[in-house]
Amino acid sequence: MSQTTTKGAATTETSPETVAPKKKAVLSEGKKAERRLGWMLCAPAALTMIAVTGWPILYSLLLSMQRFDLKFPDRTEWIWFDNYVTVLSSPYWWNAVWVTVLLTVVTVAVELVLGMALALIMHRALVGRGIVRTTTLIPYGIVTVVAAFSWRFAWTPGTGYLSEALGSEPVLTEKIPALMVVGLAEIWKTTPFMALLLMAGLALVPDDLLKAAAMDGASAWQRFIKITVPIMKPAILVALLFRTLDAFRIFDNLFVLTAGSQGTSSVSMLTYNNLIKGLNLGIGSTMSVLIFIMVAIIAFVFIKLFGTAAPGSDDGGKR
């Protein structure tokens, strides 16, 4: 069905196409038609995105300044920043922040190393490259909840092969071991995605350069650090940005593996618990806003690091 839309697009598009050699003239008829067409084609996507994100963001700002508990709807009132004080002085919130930051930093760091190794394997493998690429896509594609259940059952005493093999300490009922299992599940699931992004970067490294360096006596490790990594830097940064922001939202794995018990809640988990379990819209929205601010800061820092290599900056205006 998408073909019919592009078809409509292409047929109406003929008018700007006929004035193809674009002059710098001040808005010729064709240019105006091109603008109108551009806006018309983008309108459905833009309107949907704005309707589903724009208003809700403002609305959550408003909600976050109200005492709004669905269990006591008649006690709703405007309290300005009291919710922020409540959340920011809560040990649960800070515990969740630290858990989230810890999980993000550790998993992304491990994924970068593993992902790079996997990318090199997929890039350089002499045999069986197809099999490796296909199987690594399975963790990427599989439903996170399914993978999380697989890990949970593996560690459940009695049921699981891992708890059988490694002594039957119930690992998921203690904070640190439980977080390690969550981290493991997260790393398993997302390393392939990291590896694919890095592999695309590896493809940009010219083989001749590596061969020349090898001739000059550079070791494999030197070639990797001095040539491959610098050329891949934009790809590495993009992969890190995507994964960091994604890891920061961790929810599915935690929900299934620990449900946030024993102080293993991430910020998303805590927000969900306050909102859906606790039906406290005010506090839930306050947490939403705080998470949004933290993510914005992370993204800002990364974009600063990127400079001009930010994804999408190339989506500018070239034909």
Next chain:
Amino acid sequence: MAGIGGAETTGKKVGWGLLNAVVVIYALFPVLWIVSLSFKSSKTLADGNFIPREWSLENYENIFSTTEFTRALINSIGIALIATAIAVVFGTMAAYAIARLDFPGKNLLVGVSLLIAMFPQVSLVSPLFEIERGLGLFDTWPGLILPYITFALPLAIYTLSAFFREIPWELEKAAKMDGATPGQAFRRVIAPLAAPGVFTTAILVFIFCWNDFLFAISLTSTEQSRTVPVALSFFTGSSQFEDPAGSIAAAAVVITIPIILFVLFFQRRIVAGLTSGAVKG
């Protein structure tokens, strides 16, 4: 690290073979475990053995005999298909405009979609929960389809505009020169070139919708619109004393099959689609 140059000796091949084996085992281990669990009979379910001692289909019979699972499966398929169709249509239109046309506001659109791609989804859950309750969309298909489209659109726009920029559009002009009507030029020349990109995008978007858990668990409350990942987390077993692990494993396998099929058949395209939007350029 990978050695370059040098002879491709048998030794090296064996080394690569071993490395590949490690990767394959790493990727498949948890999947095989859940498959094995799903085929265990209720007696041997808790024996902690990696391979079933007794193969049985009872877990599958159980889940397909309850509406809890079948209804969720219908919801998952319907919601993911509709959201994918709409997101791909809207995304194709916008990506075409971004790749081919010149108009003010284009960079803004690209910027906004980048923002949404990075957006913490949980931040939308609280306002959407309240808004959808007000509009009567809570616990309905459209109530899930809307956020799915929204979060799938950036993915669709990036992937598609990267694909569209690679299409040799001069061919369209050439076809017209040779006397083809615009419609013919599109049907015979452009559509076949664009189709793989559109198709790839559809797969990626479908996987995204199929996987979602946060929206699905927050914005639904009954069987009416619960998707399978959520239904799984509510499985309790048919009696109080029954371990739901078998049912969960069987349901998990059922919803994993489509993904495995996609991956097996369209591996090359999925890789191209995932990396095109992010790194090229």
